[in-house]
Amino acid sequence: MKLIVAIIRPDRLNEVLEALYRADVRGLTVSRVMGHGGETDRVETYRGTTVKMELQEKVRLEIGVSEPFVGITVNAILGSARTGEVGDGKVFVLDVDQVHRIRTGERDEGAVTPATPAMA
């Protein structure tokens, strides 16, 4: 079991969701975040005050998958989130000790469906 955490551009979210859907990855959690990296900062002015905006809007995906899905999922994200411009984001893959599906109490593989790729 792995937990895949991806930081992507907000305007790529729909493409990524579609790619994941096509890859049979059904469950995921999304949140708005702000990121700092290599992008050049925006400058804004409010009356006499000038500010440098160091954080860019990003979207964070959190996807728990069973081992056979790790590669599929990562590649789906890499493929759909890339624009080639600085700021595309990162994908982190973390080990997971346990997964529970609250509704049923199912554990681990059982908690993230499907546990094995359809075409496998």
Add this chain to the structure above:
Amino acid sequence: MKLIVAIIRPDRLNEVLEALYRADVRGLTVSRVMGHGGETDRVETYRGTTVKMELQEKVRLEIGVSEPFVGITVNAILGSARTGEVGDGKVFVLDVDQVHRIRTGERDEGAVTPATPAMA
């Protein structure tokens, strides 16, 4: 040391917080997220535009606990967050390498109080 990440329904948050409180789990971090899973999508219309809302509002809990608390915490969440309807959410348990309490610089067990269940 483990980090427990739970995705639950917003309207179960108060119950879960209460259950964790009773289980002596004091520290936790909450954030608003949006989730995709087995729930049926909402349809909305704005003038001529019809849209399918694929993401449901969820709440994400992040709880760092010492080993003896893992089971207690997970069970508290499973028990209090369940409604039995699709969309109840997931619980992930991750391994943690280090924990630091910023205020004191304490590490690991010392950083998450209490380290052992009261009744143990």
Add this chain to the structure above:
Amino acid sequence: MKLIVAIIRPDRLNEVLEALYRADVRGLTVSRVMGHGGETDRVETYRGTTVKMELQEKVRLEIGVSEPFVGITVNAILGSARTGEVGDGKVFVLDVDQVHRIRTGERDEGAVTPATPAMA
């Protein structure tokens, strides 16, 4: 490779960002969260309704770093986020299995720059 997750006070964010910048930590992701811990709750009143606010506004940092940076990063956070008052927050260090830079497809060390401290 490690993923460092830190929960800090919103009004320390700028200091922490600056400390990380000085420590040559360039990439990170930030999000608004709410935290529960040892702080005393706020009480608010709306007409006849009185409520206890159990959650405090916090900021969550997520930083993927290569091994040599772990200590540097944690110390930068501990040093800059501390006020000494209850509520300063926590730092969690998690193991990471893989890291990918979406833009280039680079992996692991290559994905988080710089991989080694400048002064090392």
Add this chain to the structure above:
Amino acid sequence: MTHLAPLLALQAAASPPTVVPADTAWMLVSTALVLLMTPALAFFYGGLVRSKSSLNTMMMSFAALGIVGVVWALVAYSLAFGDGGANNAWIGGLGNSLLGHVGVEAKGTIPHLVFFAFQGTFAIITAALISGAVVERMRFGPYLAFLVLWSLLVYAPVAHWVWGGGWLMTRGVLDFAGGTVVHINAGISALVAALVLGPRKDYGRQAILPHNVPFVLLGAGLLWFGWFGFNGGSALAANELAGLAFTNTFLAPMATMVVWILLDYFRTGHATAVGGATGIVVGLVAITPAAGFISPMGALALGAIAALPSYFAIVWRSGTRLDDSLDVFAGHGIGGTTGALLTGVFCLKAWNSAGADGLLAGNPAQLGIQALGVATSLAYAGGMTFVILKVMGLVTALRAAPRTEGLGMDVSQHGEEAYSSGEGSILVMPDAIPAVAPATALEPQTAAR
């Protein structure tokens, strides 16, 4: 209010009545001001509810602008202000239905149509006020039906009794701009509606907090602004009486707000913004029946006194299972009652010869007459609202299912969200897209580098 019209007409114009431009100018403005009060109410109410039901709450007010307005033009105006002939003590006739005989010729000193529109804005906001008691749970369809029935069966008759030449008017009940007709009527109906529908599923279990307090302040500010037309316009002319009613509407809410802020401060340790806004509205409600009958210093006193019953009613109500969600009864029912009774205490012929002397001027009888108006409205509006809702309840469910309620009324009743980011929302393409898209046909501008 309209029982002054003839008098004013006599003062201001020769008979046959002719249109007086200055009065017309003021009444046109007043009508626009009162119309604005309904959108203002939408924000006052909408800010007080949870984000997931804010649009539904606002639409409950906006819908009244459409539905009640049309009903008013078709028949309700005639029932309220038409000549009822033999039954005139009880209800107006149908002579003015479909705007029959309602044209530009003078009624008093203004075009009859302007009088009709001015009165229409009152009917609209009165019905909308009730919605505050049933927000976040009442289904939108039944609510619209309720608006129609209530306007016809409750508002029109009571307006006729007090202003249209009905029996309360002949009894000498003083209600300058609607303490009884508008606020007590709406307040008691709201109370009954809250009881019949029952509390929101989360009520008393979870904290239900205002999602946007600035909207509450915006609503209160615009309500005050509009209320100058509500009370000042009830003089139906740009004369001294209008000046008196206007100034009293300027003074009373100030006193109420100050007292309210102090009460808040002593009870909770804080002067709250929601409290300040509520105080303004309660002061406006309380001065409404009295505006043209009492002295300005009397208005200050009335405003200050009026804060107390409504304030403690809200505090008490919140501890019960009675989910009059936005405290319509405490604010408008009790505030209107306080104002109607204090009118009988403070009123002075010296300030309005068409009015009466009150308790302080040695005429306790007037207080009794006022009490009669209050009691009648409480009994009739309360009872009739109960009947309307119970009967409706037989044919359809009045409230949303618990799960729907949990999802929020905006999505469930309107298929919309108040604030959407568009994230994760997939466009549902309509079947056919024209092959040759016009935009491409006309090759769009090349963009800036």
Add this chain to the structure above:
Amino acid sequence: MTHLAPLLALQAAASPPTVVPADTAWMLVSTALVLLMTPALAFFYGGLVRSKSSLNTMMMSFAALGIVGVVWALVAYSLAFGDGGANNAWIGGLGNSLLGHVGVEAKGTIPHLVFFAFQGTFAIITAALISGAVVERMRFGPYLAFLVLWSLLVYAPVAHWVWGGGWLMTRGVLDFAGGTVVHINAGISALVAALVLGPRKDYGRQAILPHNVPFVLLGAGLLWFGWFGFNGGSALAANELAGLAFTNTFLAPMATMVVWILLDYFRTGHATAVGGATGIVVGLVAITPAAGFISPMGALALGAIAALPSYFAIVWRSGTRLDDSLDVFAGHGIGGTTGALLTGVFCLKAWNSAGADGLLAGNPAQLGIQALGVATSLAYAGGMTFVILKVMGLVTALRAAPRTEGLGMDVSQHGEEAYSSGEGSILVMPDAIPAVAPATALEPQTAAR
């Protein structure tokens, strides 16, 4: 509208024309009300776009208050209402440019300056209306230039033809408050602008949702409020005609909203808030040309009918590649056309002797005359807008680059965000901070424990 002025002047005042205080009071108010419509439009439009472009959308309206207002004072007013001498059928003269001979002496029964300001508010909002078709992509600089050119080359001439004594006025086209001059003009220009600029890069690909529907409702409420000045003020006096126009402006949108809500309900299963707000605006648009010429019951009918063409136009348009983003053409172009034609159907001399009898009164000719006005405005405004934008496109890029568009127009065009939390924003210190800071010089208050 102004073709009534002489008549009214005759009725209301002796010649030589003198200033009538009551009429002046009403026109001052009306002018203020119409001015408020442009900020109202900013909210109606601003709420409908995405948060990242909301300030830009609002500024497109606010900027018109400045730019168009100044252009109006300098020359456009004179072109529209000045005496054109021999060419008066086509365009006004320059005699009133730089406000020459525009003073406090009476024009009709009000100070000439007030007439100038009242008309100015119309020029401003008409130009601002167009912005709804090009939001979220048009660069701000070119937009400002477009405002200037459009006001001079489209608004001024058409206003002159219909109201300033031009050829359409002599042909007897009835346009009480601007169905043709304001709404058809703006609507067709918006359509052309949307075609020339092309759709937003996300249009048809992603769901683009309103970021703040309460703002849309606020805008609609304030627009209705202001519209009473727009139509009621177009009587240019506080008389019966103003009362008629006012009441029709009160009734028509109610009918439109009700029908709109029903259409929404039957098509989507929900009565939407955005739909309710849109219905109100469409009703206001449709009654604008007719307000002073038809009966109140006619206004109810007109409002109800007017919902249909605009409603289905919006539904159809959304399925095409035509990104008239906020449906300015469907709302104002089609709504204005419906109103202008129905004016020729419902108008009655019985309600306004300065008007005409329409189709229902046995005078089909008037319908033809109305159609002439509509066709002229569609052809001229559409063609001229096309020319203006194409010529501008030769010297500069009209729209932002795709990446800029993705970033959002607020940051790219204004260097601002509508809602900022200040997180991660670093203060850029100005070079020099005075050594002795005043605040420290006066040792600040020690703070509370």
Add this chain to the structure above:
Amino acid sequence: MTHLAPLLALQAAASPPTVVPADTAWMLVSTALVLLMTPALAFFYGGLVRSKSSLNTMMMSFAALGIVGVVWALVAYSLAFGDGGANNAWIGGLGNSLLGHVGVEAKGTIPHLVFFAFQGTFAIITAALISGAVVERMRFGPYLAFLVLWSLLVYAPVAHWVWGGGWLMTRGVLDFAGGTVVHINAGISALVAALVLGPRKDYGRQAILPHNVPFVLLGAGLLWFGWFGFNGGSALAANELAGLAFTNTFLAPMATMVVWILLDYFRTGHATAVGGATGIVVGLVAITPAAGFISPMGALALGAIAALPSYFAIVWRSGTRLDDSLDVFAGHGIGGTTGALLTGVFCLKAWNSAGADGLLAGNPAQLGIQALGVATSLAYAGGMTFVILKVMGLVTALRAAPRTEGLGMDVSQHGEEAYSSGEGSILVMPDAIPAVAPATALEPQTAAR
């Protein structure tokens, strides 16, 4: 302004003065418009601060509606406009305190009560303006006390000097609607208050950004709308002078906004929305003293010129340690000064026989007289505000403790949040819940499936 009243009375009405309906209609509207300016200011200011202090900022304006209004009725009006007898040059008497001898009889051509209310709205907003300099740090209690003291010790005397028959009025200082009495007074007092309280703890260290720019635009739009009553109403009648003042209030801000946008563009590369809103307000401030004394083209020029000093004052101020948080001094102090002096430059007897000729008409003396008014107000209001705050500082802490300031003023001063989601908020149950809950007693409607 009131120094015109007698003259106008003579023109418009016979002696003894009688109430003129048309003038009354206009002044009722004007009073309502100016009252609306204070809620408008609440939004203009509230949008510019951080979310965590937005309610407190708004309440600083709303509270003035209550507190200052009551003080005005009780005594301040009398001090400002009452007959001071022998000391009339310095201060009014107490003859009108508690509204003594303030009734519906005519003052000029309107009911005395309307004049009282109209003036009251000026006193309210002037005090509220000051709050912009001390937001996000001043404790609410001391702020309320300051409102009372400042209204009595600063506003009332200065209003008496300039408008109430005091020494500046006899010197011939021209201040049509309050450049000196309102804006310079508030501006300099704000500057002093900012110095005495010291900067916000984050000021100059962190970026403090407007949390809701649309609210700033809403405030600016409603301020402009209300300002038509502020300036147009200062003619105290619906006459040519009102038309002139109104039109100048229409034109000047347009020019200021255009210039402001250009300055923004050239300095930062962007025309900002906050800048546009600020430009409108500065233009309105600058035209205030001049509105009834100069020509419309003069108003355009005055508006354009007035942008410069305020604009650069804001830019300069932001680089210092002087935390006049919302630039009240730069906007109102400097804007008012510019306007007051330019009144002495542009004023023409030809436009207002009750006024004077200015520098351009060959009368440099008037410029000197204007400078006297400015200097007096700067010195007196500045000094007195300093004394008031320093004395208050001896008995209580004026500002919140740093930690409280960090937490935000909404929670600390009002126990509320502007926007709450209700997450993690636990309901504190009141001790007693009635055993038999009414709702259950009446078995609620069964819900829809």
